[in-house]
Amino acid sequence: MMNDGSSDVVADAATQDAPACTQPSPVTDLTWNAGDNFARSIDHHATWVSAGPSGAALYVAGGVRQGPRETLEAVYNQVARAPIMPDGALGPWVEDTALPVPTGFHSVALINGRVYLAGGLTSSGGGSGIAGSRRVFVGERASDGSMMWRESTPLPWNALHPTLTALGNKLVLVGGTDGRSAQSAVTMATVSADGNVGEWSRVANVPEPRSHHIAFVHNDLLYLAGGFRGMPVGNNITPLEVILRSTRDAEGAITGWEEVGTMDPVRSTHSGVLRDRWLYIFGGLDQFTTLAVVQRAPVGCDGRIGAWEEVRGAIPVARGHVHQTPVHEGRVYSVGGRDDNGVSINRVFVGAMR
DSSP: OOOOSTTHHHHHHHHTTSOOOOOOOOOOBEEEEEOOOOSSOBBSOEEEEEEETTEEEEEEEOOEEEEGGGEEEEEOOOEEEEEBOTTSOBOOOEEEOOOSSOEESOEEEEETTEEEEEOOEEOSBTTBSOEEOOOEEEEEEOTTSOEEEEEEOOOSSOOBSOEEEEETTEEEEEOOBOSSSBOOOEEEEEBOTTSOBOOOEEEOOOSSOOBSOEEEEETTEEEEEOOEEEETGGGEEEEOOEEEEEEEOTTSOEEEEEEEEEOSSOOBSOEEEEETTEEEEEOOBOSSOBOOOEEEEEBOTTSOBOOOEEEBSOOSSOOBOOOOOOEETTEEEEEOOBOTTSOBBOOEEEEEEO
């Protein structure tokens, strides 16, 4: 609807007493230190930080190992954790309770101290018998920091490379692939007080198929950034530069999507973190190259994404397919990934955000 300006005076009067919206200062520098190498060369894993009586720890669950010439060599069920020390460095890696089945290409979300892993692919071991997965695992942290796993309501379909995001007490799974092409489907489920996942319900599709993207929440709305439609086999992809934001109804269901910015350059297989109304993007790939650069963009008072800038302090090794780089008390943690040759690595880096 056209605005003839007749409401401007009213709007100005209404906002005179409102506090001014200012953009917080961003992180301008990253200083990286190497941690102990991970026990396995790994990518397409799930990574998160959890705190408890025994302190905070970084967790890595599942994942795959890719060798030269795009050879899938293993799908892992192993889970490992490393304590986060008072200075932010990582202590030694400890093997934790394994997942019920080998799982890779899955996604992860946290609600009320529990971790949720959904979708991906599974294997009978050694990279054989690979199939897409609808399985959803719930992880509970014990007092000593170890994980206990149980299954909950499966997804309505197989989903590889989706995003799984906590939106209040709901889980939202967006896009990914079915193993043949990117998908536009979106589904939501409510998590009960005991941590179980309810039935999944379809909500508004994204405007076009999207995979290998990131998702984050701001002001109770879900944002999607980067990724592509198509499939990476043979580089048959179309990068998606448009950043989307959900719209919701009174019950919290997603009813549609709107454009709120663009990425420059467009990335996929990257990770992203929202911190103090700044979106930080780590690594990933542009259409042809594995990246080490870190970028930031402001999330404005209107929720739109502003111009992109480079953060001083690139990741020491260019990497993609590190889909989560969690931040804890000003430190960002990056484990494994694929290098510029497309081969899995086991390097671990901790970045201080200044």
